[in-house]
Every structure is written in structure tokens, then in C-alpha cells.
Amino acid sequence: MDLSSEWKALFPISTVHAPPLLLSGPSSKPILGPLLFNPIPQTLTLLFSSPSLFPRSLPPPPHLTLPRFLHTSSSLPPSTSSSIASLLGPLQNDTASHLLHNHLSLLQLPCSNSLLVFFPTGANSEQVGFLKLSVNGSGSGFDVWADKNGDVFSERTSSEYRIIRISVNPAVGSGAISAGNSGSFVSVGYVMASTLYSVHWFVVKVKGLGLSPERPGLICLGSKVFKSCSVVWACWSPHLLEESVVLLESGELFLFDLESCSKAGASNAHFRGTRLRVPWDDDSGAHKWLCCEFSWHPRILVVVRSNAVFLVDLRIDECVVSCLAKVEMLRLYANVKNEQFLTFTMVDCDRFCFVLASDSLLILCDVRKPMVPVLQWGHGLDKPCYIDVFRLTELRSNSRDDTYRWASESGFCIILGSFWNCEFNLFCYGPSSPAPRDCIASEVLEDLKTVYAWELPSDILLSGHDCRCGSCLIREEILKDDLPEWIDWQQKKEIVLGFGILNRGLSSLLCGSDEFGGFTLIRLMSSGKLELQRYCASWDSVKKLKEFHRELFHFEDNFLYIQDDEEYKFPRRFKYLKLDNLFAYINGNLSKVLSSKMKKPFKGPQEKNSFSTESHEILCEKLKACGFGRLRSSPAVAVVFNGISSPASIHEVALKRLWAGLPMELLQLAYSNYSEFLEVLVDQKKVALEFPVVPDLPQLPPFFLRKPSCRSNKWSQKVQRDDALVGPVLPLPVLLTLHEYRNGYSDMEEAGGFSLERELNLRYDEVKQVASEMAVSDSGVELHDDPAVSLADDREDMWGDSQKPKPFCLYHPVALKCSTMDQGKGNVFEDKKFDIMIFKVPEKKQVPNGNVSNPYKRRNDLGTVLERDLETVGPDLFDELCSSELQFDASVKNFGPKELKAYNGMKRQWSKWQNSFNLYQEFCSPTKFEKQST
Template identity: 60%
Template sequence: MDSIPEEWKSLFPISSVFKPPLLLSNPSILGPLFFNPKPNTTTLLFSSPSLLPPLTPLPHLSLPRFLLTSSPESAPLPSTSSSIASFLGPHHYKTDLLSFFGNRLEFLHCPLTNAVLIFFPTGENSVQVGFLELVLKGSTFDVKFDDLTVRCRFKYRILRISVNPVPCLSNLRGNGPVTVGYLLASTMYSVHWFIVKVGDFGSNSDRVSLVYVGGRVFKTCCVVHACWSPHVLEESVVLLENGALFLFDLESRLKSHYSDAYFKGTRLKVLWDNDGSGSSGNYRWLSCEFSWHPRVLIIARSDAIFLVDLRFDECNLTCLMKIEMLQMYVPVEKEQFLVLSKTSSDSFHFVLASDHLLLLCDVRKPLMPLLQWAHGLDKPSYADVFRLSELRSYAKDDTYKWPSDSGFCIILGSFWNCEFNIFSYGPSLPTPIGSVASKITELRKPFYAWELPSDLLLSGHECHCGYCLVREEFQKDALPEWIDWQHKKEIVLGFGIVNKDLSSLLSEPDEFGGFTLIRLMSSGKLELQRYCASWDSVKNVEESHRELLHFKDYLLYSPEHEEYRFVRRFKYLELDYLYGYLNGNLDEVLDSKMKRSCKVGQGNELFSPEFHEILCKKLHECGFGQLRSSPAITIVLNDISLPSSIHEVVLRRLWSDLPMELLQLAFSNYPEILEVLVDQKRVALEFSAVPDLSQLPPFILRRPRKPSCRSNKWSKKVQPGDALVGPVLPLPLLLTLHEFRNGCPNSEEQSGQFSVEEELSRSCDEVMQVVSEMAVSNSDPEVPDDQATSLANDGEEKWGNSQRSKPFFSYQPVAAKGSSIDHRQGKSLYKDDKFDTLISKVSEKKQTSNDINDSVGLELFDDLCPVKLRFDACPMKFEAKELKEYNILKKQFLEWQNQFDLYKDLSSRIESKADK
């Protein structure tokens, strides 16, 4: 690397190549360059929800994906979710969403005082500017505020605040208010300007106020960035998303004494068509900064950086950096510039960060960076440059004074990702005065990276040991896909570094120096933390390592300015049975409940004989005697009135398998159901009435049911009915009780516990086996197993080997996309066959239309579709007039059937296979 020419050494990024030529590592001269939080120095200054942002970020999922993943049990079909999304417009969220999460705190040090002003967006939807005054008192700051917010409210949310301090003034304690700085607040479509004044406001001579000067709304374009001029303090520049630049002069507006709040400004004539970057147009504008002259600007775009010289009549554009220049170490087709910041040393240097690289550049050397680092951060959105003397101030040891006065530190990172690194750089090591090397250094003055980048634990209480990092990553992966872990963890939303003069008054001097940082946490706390320079980075923070790492709820809710005016009442429900079922230990919960003493006295009849007779009669009508065994699957299938899933068939069979004692628990009437105590009042629960038609339990999976006639408060006029209602207990609970009653024969051998899910899965396998023998499938038949036998009763016919037509057919719903081969293969919408396989009865062939008599009944509809239709018993006959209308409708319906390929294919397969 030493043989490489000097102008080429900067092309090798630090942390990306072996032995980079511009890396200096000499701790004995440079001193410590790690900055760690000092233990037991965290001080809470203030806490309020007004400091927090009002809204959470948009979800990372597209709307169709969100509809499918937010509720797996009831997710809509893909075609349905896509059609819903199409009506709601485009759903491609901007990739620069993290740019909204910039530094929420902006500091302004009042000259000749020990006070710091902190500005931040606040109010409902962050449409107001808020501020706090921190006054040094003893070894900490005292927070002073009359009102957190300024009365001015804007139409749009404030995204960025920038201040421009006024130099030290000798008449700060004189008569009249004194201007200590200027402030601008930019929203998505507007920019607003303020003057920060101190003093001479009534009896309080030190009161701070914000005086609104005016604003400018851009109706056709969004505001990208706005900045103050370091040369002419009253001037500022605004950059729009189309590349337009506007110059605003605060001094000229104050002299003109405008009465309205509209600030016109001057549009700068910049022609971007001849920028010389060779861009294809796929870019976005990032930010703007003033360079070494009041009319020389640095404009950042995602694909290039420009120097705009407006000193003459015609604008002169110079391309300072192109994204194509980084192609040696990064994939240029995916690389973009993300953030730009000006250095504090002079107006010629600036730092630039892309997706993978951090660059130090000079406007006097276009297309040639001075230094490069591979930063390894995920989409950084914040960058700032500090002198090393600010970060290593107030030190006991004066050994490293030269590197502290000569070096610089770049803090780069992202608030949303909670990752910040420090990149130190400076001139080469000092050489003997008068030597040739010293003379060359004075002429060229190259910059070198000082040591490798280091982490900055901005929150001050995070443990970065390997054990905690791995455990935290596992917890992040365990969260649902649409929940950001930042909502569940306390993160830093903004920070500022106190100047070294005030920092020296806050704490005792450190051995190698340090700095004082004020940060805003997502819990609404404003904290002060002391950092000290050290030789090694602290990975294990004892205070955080001892605590159990877990995510809390920091959802960054919007502050509520109005108190809730209604009475808050909380109702608690005991869901121990549901909790036990979800955890797979329902049997344990039920066993513990059964062991407790029953409060009902012995000998009390819980069920009346009349109710017992009604339930027995309904079951007898379905083919079950009083001494019945487990119902055959074919009997359950014959009870199908509408297409049903395998899971529904299994539920009917399990319900019908329950003994009469348990069915008496599941079905009852209102006089026998205990009322529930709610708000110190007895309230009756509501259940569905059991239909009069002969059906298998639970009577809720097929025909429409009548709602029960009841009221929360019975009266003399309205009395509870005697109708049979239910089920009043869920099936998992009844199955577990049935298992206890039989001595737990179906419990798992290894654990000795009964699993309802295992019982459901076992029954589904049995039903699937019988369905494969008795039903025609719309999918291609599989090769039958010679050893397979029917699980139906021995006395039933073997439908798999019979020549009779099969009475059922099964099919799987598929999306109406793709080829017919895909549909015939039965590509499922879901992942479980017990839900996506539907079974129904095959309609019996009826007489043709020529044999129809003059008067027919509801059986006329049997030949319209392969599904057997079953109507409620009602005497209905069609006369000649009705038959005429029926034939017209049938003709139209047949035309639709012939045009619907999926239906025609399914009907032909059923007819051809049912007769085999």
C-alpha cells in the first residue's frame, strides 16, 4: 500500500480492505478514541408525553399482504384482498420513511449565560414548536418553562427544526429583549421562521420567547430540506423535491414591516438539465448546505452531489461526487446517497454517507474523496461532525492535547435503528519541525482515519455483550411481521451535546476528558448522561446485563391534551379455561377445578325430566337410540345439507359421540341457566335456539337458526321461554370431561395428558379415509393402497370397490387464476386439508323436462347443480305460469354454466366418475 500514489490512497475504504493506506493506529500519540457512558451519571431532567412524536410509522407490509397475514384464521382469498387493495390506490411505501425519524431535539446555547434552550416539535400531530430552558444550577440543570408550546399552529406536521445562533452580545443584560438566535420549522409542504428573544418581558427579565416572523406554503411540491446560512445569519435556503431552490432573507422582511404572515422569498435560477451527472432520472433530492461563500451551495441528490455557484449572473454547476464512483466496493445499481453534513472545521469539507460507505470530501477536489469508511450501518439518516476537543474536554491528563485540538469525530447512525458509530480522523502524526516531511505536510495537509470506527451507546444503558445481543435478536424475530421492535423497546429519539464550557461545570474532570449529552427517550424522558474517553469499548453494561431483557410497550402514542371526561370502568373476565386450551393444558385446569368443593347442595336436580325427554326425542329423530354407540361416519355425512368442510363433519361426529349426561350440560333452556353478575346486576346470557328440524348436534353448523327470545331484564310481560338453546359449553371442554369420564384412554403415552387437538386430528384422518372411498374428487385420483380398508361400520357397503354411483363429491376451492391444469390439481388456498376440502351430496338424476307434469314441487330444482338441495318442509306446487318462468330462468342459468369452464369441468368429472 505504501507504493500507491497519494491521490489514489483515498479510494481504499477503511474497514473494507486489508491494511488501508490512510489508517493511523498509534494509541500512544492519538490517545483514547472510545467514548463510553459513565456509570451512575444518568440524571432525569424532565418527563412529558409532549416530547414524543404523535404517530407510528406506516407498516412495512403491502395492503394485500397485510390482509392475508393479519388474521390467518379468517384471511380473505388472495383475489379478494388484491381487489380490495386496488380500490385504495397505490401501496408502495417510500423507502425513505426513516428520514422522518431525524433528531427531534435542537439546541441553542444562550451567550454569556449558563442556559441551554431545547426546541422540539410538539402538540397534536406535532404542528407546534415546543421549547424548554435548562439553566445550570449546581451540578445539574434546572428545567424552566411557562408553556411547552408556542401558540402558532401549522396545518402540517413539523418534520425538522433548525436554529442559527447569534454571536455573543455585550448588551444581553441591557434594556429591551435581545435576539439570541433564529429558528425555522419545516413541514412537508411549508417552512416557518421565528426569532428567539430573551429578556424584558414584564417582571421576568430572563424570559425566553419565540416571535413568529412568517411562513411560506409550497402547494405543488414537497419540502425536502431547509438550512441557515453561517455567513449571513438572517438568510436561509429551502430545497423542494423537484430540485427548486428558494432564498429567504429575514432581515429584509423585518425592515419591510409586512403585516401578513406570507413570506415570499426569491427563487434561485438553477438549471439541472445540464448538471453533468449523466443521471437517468431515477433519483430523489436529499438536502442543501451553504459552502464557503454566501452564494455557493452544496446540493445533495441520491445519485450525485453538486456545487451550485450563484455569485454571477449565470449559475455554475459542478458535480462533486457521483454514485458510480463507488462501484469498486459496492453494488452501484442498489447504492444511493442518504445523508449530507457540513464539517465544523471550515466551509470546504463535508461528509457524505451512502448505503455502505461514509466519505469525507472537499469542494476544491471534485470527484475525489479525501477519506472513505465502510460504515456497516443500516440506512443511516443522521450525520454530524464534532471537533475531538469537544468530545475530550475537561481532561486531567494533558498528554493528548495535540490530537484533541487537531482531530475530528463523525457521529453517523439512525434513530430508528438505534445504531450510532464514531469515525475519528485528523492530520498525519506530527513530524519534527523543519524537516522535509513537515514542509510537505503543511502544503498537502492530508487527512487520515484515526483508529477503526467505534460504537456509541447513545441510550447509555444497553448491554452489548454477545449473550444480550443474541437474546435480543431472538426476541425481535419472535414479534409478528407487522410490528416493529422499536415500538416495544425504549429508544433514543433525539440528543444534543452540551458545549465544553458548560460541561466542565456539570461534573468533575475525567482522566482523558469526556462530554455531556442530553437525550430524549421514547418513554418521554429527557435525560442527562456523562460520557468519558477510554481505551476500550464497554460491551458489558452491568446495570442492563443484570436486568432481564424483555420488550415493553413504547408505542409512541400521541399526547392527549384533554382529559378523559368520562368515568373509566374496567371489567375483568376469568379466561382460565381459554388460557389452558391455548397452552395445551386444558385437562390440568379442568382437573384442578373439579377437585374444588362444589357449592351446589347434594340432591339438587340440575336438569328437569322434561328437558331430558326433549333432547332424547331430537336425537332419536336423527337415528340414535337411548343406548347408542359412536355414530358411523356415513350417518354424519348423510346429515349434510350444504357443502361442509372435513372439520365441520368431524365436529358433528364428536358432538354426536358425547353421552347424554354431557349433552345435558351443553344444551339447556333459560330457566336452568344461571345469570351472570355484571356491574352488580344479574344479566342473562343469550344463546341460539335449537331448530325443530331433525339435525345432529350441535345444531349450529347448517341451517339458519332462530335467535332466542329473551331480555336482559325479565318482567311480568316478558318471561324466559322454554325453548332448547345451546351449546352453552364449548366442545374442547366437553371432550376433556368425556375423557375424564372414560378414564383417559386417549391421553398421550409420553406426557399422560389429553390433547383436544390430537383428538381432532385423529378424527379428521378417519373422515378423510371414508371420504376418499365414498366421494368423487375434483382432483386426479391417487393410486389406491391394496391394504386400505374402510373405517366405516363393518355392515356398510365398501364404496371404494362398489360399482354403484358414489353419493358424495369432494372438491377444493381454488383462486380463479392460472390454467385449468392448475385447478384440476387442486392447488389449495390454505395449508390444512381439513379446512380446504369440502364435501357435499350428489344430486340424484331426475326426469327430463318432457316428463314434467303440469304440477310439480321443489324437486324441480334437483337437476340444476350437482349439489343436492334440501328445502324445509313446505307444501308448494308450481303451476303452468310458474313453470314457464322457471324454463326461462333455467335456460339463462344453463348458458352461464356452459360459459363457466371451472363449473363445467367439475360437473363433467362428477357425472363421469359417479357412474363408474
């Protein structure tokens, strides 16, 4: 089928079968030569190692994922935590976002065998660090020039922001050093450091031929801070040495000319760039701006957004914007709803072609052919963030075989990948043949304009010392899966943070020629190492590297995040606690363990003085105030429901019911004072245990509004331990087990004995039955299908007449409605104990005019309280603003004019929020409240 080049470009390589623009197979090998590049293990050289090369500014990831955090920090079940996390969408990994750019930049010094290596350094990576590398006399490697103290050179910026990207602009042909001026400092290039909100410009100066042992000069020319918007990209002009362009997150473009900026002010001045008036479309705010580069003319820019690529022509007074590419171009082989452009670069040879990568495709485009791709690949990488284009002659330099010279000089290589995922692929392309077979035929002339992919994409191992055989790959994947879910494997493995490829001149001085050529790579590792390694062109990729193949593969310690310069000064001691009761409870055999312990005589130390009579009386009074005691006036269920003020789950109410059912003797065991505690021996020192203080406000155990201990476990002569009541010192499962043992279950070890789970389920069913009779519920709460126990003996006058309004409300929060969301995800966990909330409805109150006021009917009223009513208001005034009963653990204070003014303003804001929040309106619907107050 004869197709034009435009039609052929619509079939991406590696995505369709037999793509028309692919040169591959035995017939192409004699023309193209080897296009695979393998690291040579024997050439691995450590250039420099220092803590200053550590990526210190990278924030460590959270120890727990969002579902895990929600589950461990609250009483939410696992399915509900996962559902809530899924509603928030995928969360961005902050550490991965900090590894979007190359952390290493190389600047070749003219007329010398030296180069400068630039990278971020400092406590917050706010400084520009650099080293000087010079080829030694024997040509066997580099001599590294560092600071006098053996560390890296560094230069501060005018801000404390973390440097995100460093780019260099060599002064080729404009500041070449000659032997005549070898004693003076000469500018050899410029460096630009970009942070999140600022850009800093430096000039690089060296003395003589670049061989002087003196420190290279890195002088800050100026900076620009953008306070209103963050910096997205900053690039140098390849046409005019001193010009650069900055792209902001809002899409604004600024042009900076170092020569004019330097003349306007002194060194280290704050530059004022020229804002480029670009008329973007109305859709620019809905998408993310990525980067910008100069095209073939000094006043023509290519600007990239996540959904489109634009050509900005500034050659005339009125800026002209045209579209070069859109995501919709990829609709044939990508889902354009989820597809977006990720990274971009210009091809330096002519500045007409550019390379663009999306989520699934890699596209080669030409500014002279808008909306028409020149060539496409399916890259198969996960969110690539780095892209660069090299001539094939740079990667196949120093070749002994001259057979493939045409392919090396005509071909190009694209390196695409991600530093975070440690995946990089190589894409080669070029013309189809060395020379036309018939210069007159129009078909051949058309064929000369067509660009072909050379072989299928191949992976390139930038780390250079990982064995890629099947056994090592499987071991690595298994170790990744074995890591805890809050640890990324990048924390445990040494990864590449940045790299640079030496030019052919320097590479030939360091290494001998290869059969098919190769290149020399300098890379920055997350372990703080600067390494050099040689790569060679080959016909086949090497899967097994014997030098790095390890029988027992393992991850090293953390390399990627903050590491201290000094060693840990304090001794490392490990303390082991015997948590046998907790272990028994988790495994469901707490009854068996406690029963066996109580049958054995106690041989440990005993306190001589028992619980004081005064403390015993205080504790009894507190418990009686909560409704406990042998002569309680109401049954245990009534005590629990009367104590509900703030919203609580059915599971929480069931636990309070278990506390209320315990006798006074066991409750006294659960609370104590510090004078009764036995001190624990830790490191040859006796340490007192710490527990929360029992509050004065009457409430059911375990005392929700508890205060922390009044002081730490280190008592002194000045501050003696007090006799405050603290607790509970024994958990509820232990007390329940002791209670059953006391009631005659002496053989709890036998099968079918006391079961904590069965007891909890029984009390839960009891609470559900009472709740279904005492509370009005919304449509999402269903309690009637579950079995319940009979309460005929306990509910004589407790519930009251059926005609009276119900004093409680059952509510199923939207965030906890996990059953419908979990069914589609395959989750089978569903427990309504945690999903249903119950709370007490505030009683109707009398207002000053004598009418009965229903707070829920007045919820949307914007009326205010007058000053003449001040003597009648207090903290109970807040009942109008809350759907549940409020209790204040503070002294009662009446409102004054200032407090009343603040209250009225807060009430107006509260009412405005109520009217605009649909979920709250649904919660306060008349079906729940108004029919109770008629």
C-alpha cells in the same frame, strides 16, 4: 506498495487488513492523543422532568407480528402464515421511522451564559416546546426557566401534524445584544419545524442580556403546507440568515426567504417559496430522496438520493446538475444491488466536504473531487439514521495537558448511529502529521492533501448510565430474547431521543478541566427526562461502570409510547377463571378429566325448570332441516356434502362431519335458551352468559352465519331476557367425549381408550375419500396417496353415475401452496387439511330461450340482461358472477330497472377484471368446469 491518495481511499477502514489510510498503533498515540470518550457517572444531572417531554406521538407497534396475526386470526397453519408474510417482504416499523432525526436542538444566546433547548411537545407533538437553561452563579449547574405552571414553554404551529424535525439558525453577529438595548426584545435566531406535509418558521426573541426572567419569545413568522407531496428535508442556509430550502418527496426544491415572505404578508401568513427548476434524470422516480444542504456558495446545493449525490449549481439562469457520488462507487466492498445511501451531512468548517453513510460504509467526500471518495470506513451499524461532524477541539475542550493541541485543532469526529437501536460510533480523521518533514519534496506536499483515519472506530455511549461489562450485556440480550415476539425491547428500556453538545465556553463554566479534555452532553430521554452529563477523553474505554452495574438487570416499564397525564382512576381487579377442560384438551387428556368428573356426584346449583317443550320442538325442527335425526334419509357424509355452499377446507368439512354424526340427544345439550342458563356470580352480582343466536337459515352446526346475542348480559325490567335459541354452549371435543362415554367407553382413563385426535383423523380420511370421488381437482391437489376408509355401505345412490359431471371442485389456492416455499426455509410443518378447499359447482340453469346455460362458459361474456327478462331474474342471477353456489339470508326480491342497470355495470367490470387476472383465469380453466357441462 506506493499508492496515490485516490487508490488508498478505496480500502475502507475496519473492512480490509492494514488499510493504508489508517494512523494507529503506538507510534501515532504521542501525536494524536486519546480518542475514546467515556461518561463520568458522578456528573449525571437531572435538569428537568415532565410528561410534556414524553414522545406522545409515537404509535405503539402491533401486538402481533404479521405471521402471528395470520395464524391466530385464521385457520392457517404456522408455515403458511410465515410464507405469506415472507412474500410481502420486510415491513417497516412505524415507530422506528419516527426516530430517524434528533429530537433536541440547542440555541446559544449571544452575550450570555444561557441557551434554549427546543423539542416537539403536545398531544400529537404538534407544538414546539422549549426551555431556557442558564448557568447558576456558583457554576455548579444550570438553572432551568420553565413556564409559570412549572411546565415547558410551548408554541403552536398552524397545523396539527406531528413535528418530525426541529432545526435552529443562530443570529451570530447580526443581532447581538448589547447593554444599551437591554430593555427591549432582540432577535437571536430562527427556528424551523418540519412536519410530514408542512414547514413552519419562527423567530426567537429575548429581552436584555438573556438573563431576564420573562418568557423568551417564539413568534411564528409563517408556514407552508404542501398538499400534493410530503416533505423530506428542510435546512437553513449558513450564508444568508433568513434563507432556507425545502426538499419534497418528488425531488422538487423550494427556496424560502423569510425577509421577502414577511414583507409580502402579515404574521402567521402562508409563505410562497420560489420553486427551483432542477432537471433531474429519468431515474429519479425509482429511488428515494433523502436530504439537501447548502454547499460553499449560497446558490450551490448538495442534494442526496438513495442511489446518488448531486451538486445543484443555481448561480446562473440555467441550473446545472452534476453527480458527486453513486452507489456503484462501493461495488468493491458492498453489494450494490442491496446497498443504498441512508443519511448525509455537510462538514461546516468549509462546506466543501460532506459525509455520507450507506448500509455498510461511511464515506468522506469532497465536492471538488466528484466520484472519488476521500476516506471510507466499514461502520458495522444497523441502518444508521443520524450523522453529524464535530471538530475534535469541541470534544476535547478544557484540557489541562497541552501536548495534543495540534491534533485537537486539526482533527474531526463523525458521530454515526441510530436512536432506535441505541448504537452510536465515533470516527476520527485528520492529516497525517503536524508539519511536513521536507517542504520541497513533492511527496510531502501530496501527503498534506491526504486525509487519514485516526485509530479504529469506537462506540460512544450516549445514554451514559448503562454498564457495558460482559455480564450486563449477556443479561440484557437474554432479557431481549425472553420478551414476547410482539414487544420490542425499546418499549421496556430507557433510550435517547435526542442530544446536543455544549460549546467550549458554556462547558468550561459548568465543569473543571480534565487531563485530556472532554465535552458536556445534554440529552432527552424516552422517560421524559432532560439530563446533563460530562464525558472525558481517555486511552481506554470503560467497560464496567460500578455505579450502574446491577446484579439483577431488568427492564423498566414502558417509556416509549403514549402515557397518560392522570393516574388510572378505576380500581384494578383481576378475575381468575378455572378453565380446567380447556387445559385438559390442550394437554390431550380431556377424556380422563371428563370421566373422573362424571363419576363424582354433582353438588352445585341446579335449575328447577328444564328445557321447555316448545324450545325443544323448535330445536328439533331446525336440526331436522339440516338433515339430523334418527330417521335421516341420507348418511351423515351426504348431509355434510349437501350443505357445502361456500368454499371450505377439508378440515372444516371433517369437523362438520363430526357434528353430523352426533345423536339428537347430545345436540340438544349443545343448544339452549337463556331461561335455562345458570347465572354466574361475578363481583357479588349474577351475570348471564352470552352465546350467538341460532339462525333461521338451515345449515350445519356450528352455524357459520350466526348472529350475536340480542342484548348484553345486563337485563332490566324493561327489557326481559328472551327465549331465543343460542349456542353451541358446549364445544365439539366435549360432545364427542360424552358421546363415546355414552356408547360404553366408561374406562376412558385407561391407555388406548378414546382419542379425539384419532377420531378426527378418521373422519378426515373419510372426507378425503368422498371428495376424491365427487370432485374434480386441479393439478396441485393430491388426495390419492393417503389411506382412506371404505364407504361401500354408505354410498349406494349418493354419488350417482360416473358419467355424470362431478358436483364439487377441489382447489389448492396459491396463497396456501406452502410446501415448496417452506422446504427452502427449513420448515417441516405441512398439513393438507388446511391447504385444500372444496366447494359446490352451481347447477346448470335454463335461460328464457330454452337453451341450457353454463355460467362458466359465459363468464367472460359482456352481454347484458334485457328488461323483458326482469320477471325471470332474482338473486340467482348472481350465480353467473360467482364460481360457487350462493345462499342469501334475506327475503327474496326481484330486480327492477335500477337494480338491473347496476347489475349490468357490475358485470362488465367483473368480466374486465377476470380477463386481466391470470390466477382467476387459471382457476376457471376448462379442465375444471367445461368438461363437466358438455
